[in-house]
Amino acid sequence: METKDYVKRSHQRSIDFGVEYNRMYSSKILKGNELQIKLEANRELLTTAKSFMEELYNFVEGSGFFAILTDQEGCILEVLGDDKVLAVSHGLEMIPGAYMDEEHIGTNAMGTALAEGIPVQISGEEHFVKAYHRWTCSAAPIRNSIGEAIGTLNLTGYSEYVHSHTLGMVAAAANAIAYMLESKEVNNKLFLAKKSIETIVDSIDAGIFTVGPKGYMKTINQVASHMLQYTNDEILGMEGIKLIEGWAGVQESVESNISYVEEEAYIKTKKGKIHCTLSAYPILDESKNLQGIVCMIREIKKMRRLVNKMIGKQALYTFDKIIGRDENFIRMVNYAKKISDSPSTVLIMGESGTGKEVFAQSIHNHSERRDEPFVAINCGALPRNLIESELFGYEDGAFTGAKRGGHPGKFELADGGTLFLDEIGEMPLDMQANLLRVLEEGKLFRVGGNKEIAVDVRIIAATNKDLRDEVERNNFRGDLYYRLNVLPLILPPLRERKSDIPLLIDYFMTIKALKLKKSMTYLPRDIMDQMINYTWRGNIRELENVIENLMNSGELNFLERVELSSTSNESSPRVYSLESEPxxxxxxxxxxxxxxxxxxxxxxxxxxxxxxxxxxxxxxxxxxxxxxxxxxxxxxxxxxxxxxx
CATH class of the missing domain: 1.10.10 (Arc Repressor Mutant, subunit A)
Structure with a gap:
C-alpha cells in the first residue's frame, strides 16, 4: 500500500524535529499548576466537547477504543474510554497534559491533523514512534468561527480494528463541536447536534432506530434495517410492539425515567426472532416531555463472538503445531483428528504439563466449529461459590454483588462452539449434578432465573486425576464420568516419548532464542543424553522452562555442562561451565x-x-x-x- 502524502511529510518533519524512533512518551507533559492553567484556558472547548466525546464513546464502548480531546497546541485536555485500554494508554503517558504535536512525539493523528489542517487517520507503522505502532488513530481539527484550529478530536483503538468509517465519524463529531461553539442560539445548537448525532449513528455498527411518542417507528439506520430485514419504507410507521417483545415494559421504564441499558430482548424480523441486547433512551423536549425513544440493538451471538476474539476466547493451537514422532503419540494425534468433528464429549487425561489444552484447542480448530468460540474454564481455580454462576450465568439480583441485568455464563458464551472444562476432577460433587443435567438436556437455567436457555456446546473435559479411582472413592459422580468419557484421549508423559525430546528441545531453543534475542545454543551429546533420560515430572511445561533457563543463564554462548537435579522442586536445571566447580x-x-x-x-x-x-x-x-x-x-x-x- 502506497504511503499517504501527509504521512511522508509528517515523517520528514519528525526527523527534522529530532524525534527518537524508540521514544515511549511525549517529551513535554504538563502537570500540577501548569496543567490546571491549561485546562482553565480551554474551559469552553472542554465543556462543549465533553458531551460529544461521551456520545462518541457510548457508541464504541466496550470495543477497545478511547476518545481524546486536545487544544490547538496538541496538549491533551480530556481522555475518555474503556478502563482496560486506558490502562495501556496511561502506560504510554497519553494523559491530560501530554503534548501530542509532532515536535514532541512525532507522527500521530492529533499532531498531524494540526500540522496538515485536515482530518487524518494514522494506523500502525504510519506512526513515527514504535511504541504507537499498536494503535489506529483518527483525528480531525476543531475550528472556530474564523477557521482557526483550536483543538482536535481523536478516536484511538488497536490497529487491527482500523476502519475508514471511523475517520468520518470523528470528523462529523469535530464539526458538530465547532458548530456548537459557534452557535449563539439554542435552536441552532439543537439542530446541529441532531445532525452530528445522525452522522455518528449512521457510522456505528449497531442497529439504531427511534420510536415516536405514540409507539410508531420514525427513523432507522442501515444496520438496524439489515438486522430486521425490512426496507426503510416497510418499517417506518410500523408499531414498535410488533417488532419488540415486551415493548410495553420498555416504554414504561423509559417513561418512568428508569435506565434501560443492555437488557436482553427478542426482536421480530421478517425471518423469525433474533436474540439481542436492547438499550432505550428518552427523547425529551425543553419541558421534559417525552417526544420519542431512541433504541439501540446488538445481536448477542455476534457480540459474544466479537468479545471472545478481543479477550482471547479463541483456540490458537492446531494439530500442525504439535511436535512429535513417537509412533504411539502419532497414533493418538491421528485419533484426536478423527474425533474432532464428532459432537460427542471428549475426556483428555494426562499428567500436568502434557499439553491437554493444546489438544483441546487443536480438536476445536480441526472441527466444523472452528469459527465459533472456544471458551476455557479451570474448574479447580474458581472458588466453590462462583463455579455455578461462572458456568451457567446469573440473573439480575440473583445474589449480593450480582451485575445489574445479569450475566451470561461460560455455556452461553461458548454457544455454537466448544467449552473446555479443565481440571474437571476438582469440581464439587453438588455442581457435578447440575453439569450432568446440562450435558444431557442441552438446556440450562441461570442462577436466580426461571427461563430455560438452550445451548449448543461441544464439551471437552480434561483432568490429571484417575477419575475412575475418584468415582470408587466417592469423590466423583459415576454417571458424570461415563457421560464425559465417551471419547477418551490419554496423553503420555514426556518420559514415555524419549524420541520426541530432542525435537522439543530444538523447537523450544528456536522460539526462546527469537523471544530473548539470543543466538542458538547447541547442547553437547552427553548433556542431551542426560536430558533424554531425565524423568521430567513436569513434562513438556518443565522442559520448556528448562530450555528458557538455559538460554538466559550466564554469559556463555555455549553451555558445556548441565546438572539436572531429579530432586529439585523447580522446573529448571542449574547450569555450570567446566571451570565453575569440580x-x-x-x-x-x-x-x-x-x-x-x-x-x-x-x-x-x-x-x-x-x-x-x-x-x-x-x-x-x-x-x-x-x-x-x-x-x-x-x-x-x-x-x-x-x-x-
Missing amino acids: LEDMEKRHIHQVLTKYEGNVSQAAEALGIGRNTLYRKMAKYKIDCSKMTRCSEVEHENAGGMF
Whole structure:
C-alpha cells in the first residue's frame, strides 16, 4: 500500500524535529499548576466537547477504543474510554497534559491533523514512534468561527480494528463541536447536534432506530434495517410492539425515567426472532416531555463472538503445531483428528504439563466449529461459590454483588462452539449434578432465573486425576464420568516419548532464542543424553522452562555442562561451565542438600536421587558426609553404613 502524502511529510518533519524512533512518551507533559492553567484556558472547548466525546464513546464502548480531546497546541485536555485500554494508554503517558504535536512525539493523528489542517487517520507503522505502532488513530481539527484550529478530536483503538468509517465519524463529531461553539442560539445548537448525532449513528455498527411518542417507528439506520430485514419504507410507521417483545415494559421504564441499558430482548424480523441486547433512551423536549425513544440493538451471538476474539476466547493451537514422532503419540494425534468433528464429549487425561489444552484447542480448530468460540474454564481455580454462576450465568439480583441485568455464563458464551472444562476432577460433587443435567438436556437455567436457555456446546473435559479411582472413592459422580468419557484421549508423559525430546528441545531453543534475542545454543551429546533420560515430572511445561533457563543463564554462548537435579522442586536445571566447580564437589554438595531435605533418611534420599541405597552409602563414605546430625538418621541406617558415620 502506497504511503499517504501527509504521512511522508509528517515523517520528514519528525526527523527534522529530532524525534527518537524508540521514544515511549511525549517529551513535554504538563502537570500540577501548569496543567490546571491549561485546562482553565480551554474551559469552553472542554465543556462543549465533553458531551460529544461521551456520545462518541457510548457508541464504541466496550470495543477497545478511547476518545481524546486536545487544544490547538496538541496538549491533551480530556481522555475518555474503556478502563482496560486506558490502562495501556496511561502506560504510554497519553494523559491530560501530554503534548501530542509532532515536535514532541512525532507522527500521530492529533499532531498531524494540526500540522496538515485536515482530518487524518494514522494506523500502525504510519506512526513515527514504535511504541504507537499498536494503535489506529483518527483525528480531525476543531475550528472556530474564523477557521482557526483550536483543538482536535481523536478516536484511538488497536490497529487491527482500523476502519475508514471511523475517520468520518470523528470528523462529523469535530464539526458538530465547532458548530456548537459557534452557535449563539439554542435552536441552532439543537439542530446541529441532531445532525452530528445522525452522522455518528449512521457510522456505528449497531442497529439504531427511534420510536415516536405514540409507539410508531420514525427513523432507522442501515444496520438496524439489515438486522430486521425490512426496507426503510416497510418499517417506518410500523408499531414498535410488533417488532419488540415486551415493548410495553420498555416504554414504561423509559417513561418512568428508569435506565434501560443492555437488557436482553427478542426482536421480530421478517425471518423469525433474533436474540439481542436492547438499550432505550428518552427523547425529551425543553419541558421534559417525552417526544420519542431512541433504541439501540446488538445481536448477542455476534457480540459474544466479537468479545471472545478481543479477550482471547479463541483456540490458537492446531494439530500442525504439535511436535512429535513417537509412533504411539502419532497414533493418538491421528485419533484426536478423527474425533474432532464428532459432537460427542471428549475426556483428555494426562499428567500436568502434557499439553491437554493444546489438544483441546487443536480438536476445536480441526472441527466444523472452528469459527465459533472456544471458551476455557479451570474448574479447580474458581472458588466453590462462583463455579455455578461462572458456568451457567446469573440473573439480575440473583445474589449480593450480582451485575445489574445479569450475566451470561461460560455455556452461553461458548454457544455454537466448544467449552473446555479443565481440571474437571476438582469440581464439587453438588455442581457435578447440575453439569450432568446440562450435558444431557442441552438446556440450562441461570442462577436466580426461571427461563430455560438452550445451548449448543461441544464439551471437552480434561483432568490429571484417575477419575475412575475418584468415582470408587466417592469423590466423583459415576454417571458424570461415563457421560464425559465417551471419547477418551490419554496423553503420555514426556518420559514415555524419549524420541520426541530432542525435537522439543530444538523447537523450544528456536522460539526462546527469537523471544530473548539470543543466538542458538547447541547442547553437547552427553548433556542431551542426560536430558533424554531425565524423568521430567513436569513434562513438556518443565522442559520448556528448562530450555528458557538455559538460554538466559550466564554469559556463555555455549553451555558445556548441565546438572539436572531429579530432586529439585523447580522446573529448571542449574547450569555450570567446566571451570565453575569440580564435578566431585558438585556431587558432594548435591547429596548433602538432598539428605538435609529428607532429614537424613537415606532410603528416601536414595529414591529421590534415583540411585540404590548402597550406592548412596558408598558416596557418603567417599565424601565423609555424616547424617548423624540430621534428625531422622536411624540406627539401622548407621549399621548399614558399616559404622562409618
